[in-house]
Amino acid sequence: MPDLLTLDGVTVTFGGLTALRDVALRVGPHEVLGVIGPNGAGKTTLFNVACGFVVPDRGQVSWEGRTLAKVRPHDLAGLGLARTMQGLGLFDRVTVLENVMVGADRHARAGFLASLLGLGRASRDERALRERARAALADLGVEAYADRYPPSLPYPVRKRVALARALVAEPRLLLLDEPASGLSADDLDELAALVRGLTDRMSVMLVEHHMDLVMSVCDRITVLDFGRVIADGTPAQVREDPAVLAAYLGDTVAATGPASPDGPDRDPGTVA
Amino acid sequence: MPAPTRTAALTWWRHSLLGRHLLVAALGLLVVVAVLESVSDFRNVQLASMAYLGIAAGGLTVLTGLNGQLSLGHGALMAVGAYTTALCLPGPDAVVPLPVAVLASVLVTLLVGALVGVAAARLHGPYLAGATLALAVAVPGLALFFEERLGGEQGLRVALPEIPAWVLDLAFFVTGQELTRSRYVAYLGWLTLLVTFVLLANLSRSRVGRRWRAVRDGEVAAELAGIRLGQARVSAFVVSAAAAGAAGAMMAISVRLAAPSGFTLTLSLTLLTAVVLGGLGSLAGALVGAALLTFLPQLVTRIGTDAGLSDIQAAELSPLVYGLVMVLVVLLAPAGLVGTLRLALLRRRARRPASPVAGIPDPRHIPDSPGPSDSPGRPAGQTHDPATTSKGHTS
Numbered sequence: 001m002p003d004l005l006t007l008d009g010v011t012v013t014f015g016g017l018t019a020l021r022d023v024a025l026r027v028g029p030h031e032v033l034g035v036i037g038p039n040g041a042g043k044t045t046l047f048n049v050a051c052g053f054v055v056p057d058r059g060q061v062s063w064e065g066r067t068l069a070k071v072r073p074h075d076l077a078g079l080g081l082a083r084t085m086q087g088l089g090l091f092d093r094v095t096v097l098e099n100v101m102v103g104a105d106r107h108a109r110a111g112f113l114a115s116l117l118g119l120g121r122a123s124r125d126e127r128a129l130r131e132r133a134r135a136a137l138a139d140l141g142v143e144a145y146a147d148r149y150p151p152s153l154p155y156p157v158r159k160r161v162a163l164a165r166a167l168v169a170e171p172r173l174l175l176l177d178e179p180a181s182g183l184s185a186d187d188l189d190e191l192a193a194l195v196r197g198l199t200d201r202m203s204v205m206l207v208e209h210h211m212d213l214v215m216s217v218c219d220r221i222t223v224l225d226f227g228r229v230i231a232d233g234t235p236a237q238v239r240e241d242p243a244v245l246a247a248y249l250g251d252t253v254a255a256t257g258p259a260s261p262d263g264p265d266r267d268p269g270t271v272a
Numbered sequence: 273m274p275a276p277t278r279t280a281a282l283t284w285w286r287h288s289l290l291g292r293h294l295l296v297a298a299l300g301l302l303v304v305v306a307v308l309e310s311v312s313d314f315r316n317v318q319l320a321s322m323a324y325l326g327i328a329a330g331g332l333t334v335l336t337g338l339n340g341q342l343s344l345g346h347g348a349l350m351a352v353g354a355y356t357t358a359l360c361l362p363g364p365d366a367v368v369p370l371p372v373a374v375l376a377s378v379l380v381t382l383l384v385g386a387l388v389g390v391a392a393a394r395l396h397g398p399y400l401a402g403a404t405l406a407l408a409v410a411v412p413g414l415a416l417f418f419e420e421r422l423g424g425e426q427g428l429r430v431a432l433p434e435i436p437a438w439v440l441d442l443a444f445f446v447t448g449q450e451l452t453r454s455r456y457v458a459y460l461g462w463l464t465l466l467v468t469f470v471l472l473a474n475l476s477r478s479r480v481g482r483r484w485r486a487v488r489d490g491e492v493a494a495e496l497a498g499i500r501l502g503q504a505r506v507s508a509f510v511v512s513a514a515a516a517g518a519a520g521a522m523m524a525i526s527v528r529l530a531a532p533s534g535f536t537l538t539l540s541l542t543l544l545t546a547v548v549l550g551g552l553g554s555l556a557g558a559l560v561g562a563a564l565l566t567f568l569p570q571l572v573t574r575i576g577t578d579a580g581l582s583d584i585q586a587a588e589l590s591p592l593v594y595g596l597v598m599v600l601v602v603l604l605a606p607a608g609l610v611g612t613l614r615l616a617l618l619r620r621r622a623r624r625p626a627s628p629v630a631g632i633p634d635p636r637h638i639p640d641s642p643g644p645s646d647s648p649g650r651p652a653g654q655t656h657d658p659a660t661t662s663k664g665h666t667s
Contacts, residue, residue: 051496077498089493094485102486106498108479112507115478116471118290122478126289129479148622169497 002065003028004173004203005050005081010059012045012227019045020056021227027173032195032204034214034235037224038247043207044086046224047177050205051076051083077106082171086178088162090150096161097146100133103165107132136168137161140194155182167198174198176206180213192217215239223247293473297466304462308455309447316458317526318566323461324350324522326562327468329546330555331515334472336544337553338481339508340488341392345404346516347539348411351530352384353377353520355415358428358530370433370525374464377521378514385513386506393505408540412532427531430524432457461522468515469555475511476555484508549601551608560609568594 003026012020020042027033035043048054049061052071061068063079076083082103091099110125137143140160150158159182166174176195180188188210195204195217208214214221214235221238223231225247231238238244308316332346360366360373368376388407392400415422422428435456443451451459475481486494487504495501524530546565550557569590576586605612 053492073492073495074498074500076496083496085493085496089490089496091486091489091493093489094482098482098485102482102494102497102499105479105483110479112480115480116475118288118293118470118474118478120288122474123288123290125479126477152622165493165497 003062004064005205006062007046007049008060008062010046010049010056010061012042012049012054012056019227020049022059023224023227023229025222025229025232027203027205029203030199031219032199032206032217034218034221035205035207035224036209036211036214036221041224041247042227043224044177045227047083047175047207050175051081077169077171080170080172081175082166082169082173083175084162084166084177084179086181088150088158090158090162090165092149092151094149095146096137096142096148096150096153097130097133099150099161100136100165100168101129104129104132104136104168106169132168133164136164139167140164156184156187159183163194171202173203173205176204176208178208179206180208180210188213289474289477290470293470293477296473297470300466300469301463304459304466305447308458308462309449313452313454316452316454318570320454320458320461320522320526322562322566323458323465324519324526325543325546325565326559327461327465327522328516328519328543329550329558329562330465330469330472331512331519332543333547333550333553333555333558334476334481334484334515335508335512336547337551338476338488339484339505341505341508342397342401342544343392343404343509343512344401344537344540344544345388345407345411346512346543347535347537347541348407349381349385349388349513349516350520350523350539351411351415351532351535353381353517354524354530354535355422355428355520356380356517357521357524358430361431361433361524362428364431364433366431366433370460374518374521377524378517381517381520382510382514385510385516389506389509389513390502392509393502404540405537408537412535415532423531425532427529427534430528430530432525432528457526460525464518464522468518469559472511472515473555476553480507545598547608549598549608551611551614554608554610554614557608557610564597568597 006024006026008024010020010023010025011018023042023046025033025035025046035046037043045054049056052068052073052075055070061071063071063081071079091102094102108125108129110119110122113119114122114125134143134146137146140163142157142160142164145153145157145161150161153161159179163176163179179191179195183191192213195206198204206214206218216235218235220233221231221235222229223238223241223244225243230243230247231241233241308319311319328346328350332343335341335343354377356377357373360368360376361370366373388404391403395403415427416424432453435451435453439456440451443449443456483494483499483504484507486497486499487501491501494504523534527534542565546561547558548561549564550559550561572590572593573586576589577583581589601609607615
């Protein structure tokens with residue numbers, strides 16, 4: 001089977017800063033790809049390229065073997081690509097159920113006129129969306145919060161709602177931006193099991209700081225540092241890779257500055 | 273969940289959006305008939321003006337409340353509708369039937385709204401307010417510029433066609449009273465209002481309305497769900513403009529005149545205050561706001577004269593009281609009158625204990641959510657927090 005998403009020779013610069021340099025990456029069917037790297041390595045920029053939020057200066061993005069000349073964010077859902085965001089981005093003044101119904105919107109067919117006149121088609125559509133959304137919430141164990149509003153819910157619940165909103169679109173590729181942030185150890189175990197359970201339906205690409213999670217759920221890992229891919233392979237391979245160790249633990253030879261694993265100001269030339 | 277014993281028809285009413293809205297509209301129609309038949313001609317004139325303010329406020333509340341776009345130009349859009357009606361009904365022997373004139377007004381305003389909406393979709397907050405403000409200032413000026421055609425300062429007279437005989441017969445048959453012209457006009461206004469509100473409610477509860485809300489609350493997340501931001505914004509503006517067009521037509525028929533002095537900036541601001549008073553995004557709120565706008569000044573003036581103030585003093589009392597009411601509502605019921613009522617209901621519902629869910633800690637036992645990103649940064653001044661916090665639980 002062809003790869004779902006491939007990035008080839010992607011370079012992104014912001015002014016004088018090079019965020020990504022000649023990055024290549026692929027996500028195969030039914031696999032979980034982890035993208036890791038120290039702060040400022042370009043992980044989020046990579047995600048934004050995959051989503052069309054950032055247009056690369058050079059290189060190309062392909063979806064199922066077809067080059068995407070200009071992918072716009074609102075095209076993603078139709079292509080079968082869903083994404084969660086670091087800030088969750090839930091709609092605060094809309095109930096949890098309707099939040100998830102928005103995610104399912106691409107399954108709806110009723111047009112403006114049907115909605116305006118309240119035709120049977122629109123009602124049927126609404127019912128179908130509502131059932132889908134309820135099922136997605138139930139899958140993640142948060143159905144009881146369907147009628148609540150996101151700001152009133154604890155963070156782990158909101159996180160699940162955001163995930164349900166992405167999953168209800170039934171994407172073929174799910175992009176998870178730091179899914180572990182703000183979760184307790186118990187939540188993390190559940191998240192890991194959940195992500196593994198998704199692979200029979202879709203591929204997953206995740207950006208994450210949390211090493212334990214990445215090592216336990218990913219089939220392959222791509223490691224970024226200073227905007228370049230420094231390693232790519234199975235968790236075991238990546239763990240042993242000298243370049244990765246150097247990037248994370250500090251390299252005695254290279255004199256690129258302080259080498260603390262999470263130093264925020266590692267290099268003025270790279271952007272998160 | 274409906275009990276299995278319910279009949280299919282009942283299930284239809286329950287599940288069909290149109291069914292539910294038509295039911296409410298039918299009840300509304302009964303109330304309208306009962307009220308219009310029992311009050312004087314003078315009150316009927318007032319109720320007609322409440323109807324056209326309500327229609328315009330309903331359209332504005334959809335735009336501002338559901339889609340988050342601010343418009344200071346809805347008075348101008350009403351003017352477009354009113355002038356179209358005036359041009360369609362120039363004299364007693366006009367060839368254009370009344371319904372066609374109203375539909376034409378809606379269509380023309382809709383087109384103008386589409387043009388403005390395309391520009392508005394690219395603007396945010398104060399810039400959008402500024403652009404629509406320009407509309408409010410410029411449109412009445414057009415009437416002066418094209419004096420030949422649009423009547424200049426004097427405006428255009430609107431000739432209300434004779435009441436059709438079947439309407440007179442029907443009215444007499446149903447109510448047993450002769451249908452006066454002002455009552456006829458009030459009926460026209462309220463029927464238009466009911467139709468408009470049913471359509472707006474349909475949209476608001478449908479996929480279209482949900483997209484509008486999504487765009488209002490989070491552009492990026494909405495885009496990721498496949499929603500085109502521009503399309504959502506323009507469609508909200510067009511719908512809102514169409515409602516303003518219908519309101520303008522009703523205003524022209526009710527006042528029998530379309531003149532620049534009727535469509536000053538004050539009208540636009542008045543509509544906005546009606547929407548804020550009632551509660552953003554709520555059609556019922558728009559109606560409450562329109563009622564306050566129509567009846568509060570009168571009421572205050574009468575109380576003033578009864579209290580022994582001179583007529584002039586009493587008349588000056590009403591803007592003062594109106595301003596006070598506005599300040600009080602914003603301070604004490606920031607979600608608007610209807611909005612605050614709804615929040616209270618939501619709070620009560622949230623207090624009912626929810627069944628605990630496997631895997632997720634019950635919110636009651638979480639003192640504070642963990643996580644560094646647990647401050648989603650609610651926009652300042654946002655007042656629609658349903659406030660169904662964990663504190664509200666009883667168990």
